[in-house]
Amino acid sequence: MTTERYAALLRGINVGGKKKVPMAQLCSVVEGLGCTDVRTYLQSGNVTFAADGGDETSLARDVAAAVNGEFGFAVDIVVRDHAYLRGVMEACPFPAAELQGRQLHVTYFSEPVSAERFAGLDPAAYAPEEFRLGDRALYLYAPDGLGTSRLGARLSRPALNKGLIATSRNWNTVVELVELTSGV
Known part of the structure; x- marks a missing residue:
């Protein structure tokens, strides 16, 4: 084993x-x-x-x-x-190296999610905040942090996450979890 x-x-x-x-x-x-x-x-x-x-x-x-x-x-x-975890970090569609850890978050889902789940969201209504889907993950760019993010609040509503476990981490934690699980 x-x-x-x-x-x-x-x-x-x-x-x-x-x-x-x-x-x-x-x-x-x-x-x-x-x-x-x-x-x-x-x-x-x-x-x-x-x-x-x-x-x-x-x-x-x-x-x-x-x-x-x-x-x-x-x-x-x-x-x-x-x-x-490493794959999610490496696939980040936002320029993580240029952002503060509080500006970028990953929501990990228990199951794959499709774009249809979020079709009712008008991205322009939340600009400059943005999100992108990944492999059982959602990347959220919130320039002012998650605490004041209107898009983050909307994405965390139970109706959007129905039938899933969804839990978010800021980018600093995403990177640290990759390091901690590396076995080094």
Whole structure:
């Protein structure tokens, strides 16, 4: 069996005092699943680890069940391997090197999404903000940051993400997750 490196992206923890998940405890939970080299990044639900076998979907399900068992609440989780995370970073349609990390975000989806899902959005209404779709990902350019982004708020509405797990990370986190899952 080949050991792969993954990142589990937990959605909506440690926000506004709700769904509190201490990172050290999260590491212990993931280690309890037999994963190794477990590390967290920030307090917003990023945990990287090495695992033998399994696939992203089953790993997400296992981590979610373990988190629910430990903390007593459900958390949506997307798990992606290093190759995928690196591919998303490299495929960025915006000039990431020229932007601040707070200006560029990636939303990771649990399933592929099509342009039809977003057909009702008029891009001109949100300019200069823009978004582009990628492989189970959405890239958002928000020049003033996500906190004031009208397009970001619209894209996060449940109707657009129905049937999906969707969780966003700023570009600094995207880059760090690639590094943390590189195995170096």
